[in-house]
Amino acid sequence: MRRVEIYTDGACSGNPGPGGWAALLRSGEHERELTGAEPDTTNNRMELTAALRALEALKRPCRVVLHTDSRYLQQGMSEWVENWKRNGWQRKRKGGKPAPVLNADLWRALDEVCARHRIEWRWVQAHAGIADNERVDKLARQSIGSAQ
Numbered sequence: 001m002r003r004v005e006i007y008t009d010g011a012c013s014g015n016p017g018p019g020g021w022a023a024l025l026r027s028g029e030h031e032r033e034l035t036g037a038e039p040d041t042t043n044n045r046m047e048l049t050a051a052l053r054a055l056e057a058l059k060r061p062c063r064v065v066l067h068t069d070s071r072y073l074q075q076g077m078s079e080w081v082e083n084w085k086r087n088g089w090q091r092k093r094k095g096g097k098p099a100p101v102l103n104a105d106l107w108r109a110l111d112e113v114c115a116r117h118r119i120e121w122r123w124v125q126a127h128a129g130i131a132d133n134e135r136v137d138k139l140a141r142q143s144i145g146s147a148q
Contacts, residue, residue: 010046020143
């Protein structure tokens with residue numbers, strides 16, 4: 001199984017507002033940048049979209065290490081998604097009342113695409129000088145302009 005390193009980031013101008021996302025995929029000496037934008041979105045949706053589009057770009061099953069500075073994405077895929085599926089895509093609010101999972105469309109799509117791969121979700125500190133994370137951050141912010 002081929003090994004792929006992926007760095008992703010999402011950005012938003014206002015929250016909600018116009019947003020952009022970016023992903024860097026690297027396997028051996030090969031690398032590819034992906035970017036996109038939406039005119040009215042949230043930062044969390046852009047974080048999820050970046051990971052989704054990166055994983056969808058893989059043409060065959062891979063061993064993936066996906067780096068993100070989004071705890072929401074990293075914890076969602078590593079810790080929360082299995083409970084959400086078991087609970088019919090419901091989460092518990094304070095007081096124990098159920099509520100629909102926010103961004104369920106993207107979480108479901110991510111869950112589906114992840115089934116093809118072996119993925120390790122790694123959280124990285126934002127703006128800490130990690131070159132590839134800084135690179136996708138810049139690309140995501142630049143992409144916002146194409147959404148307006």
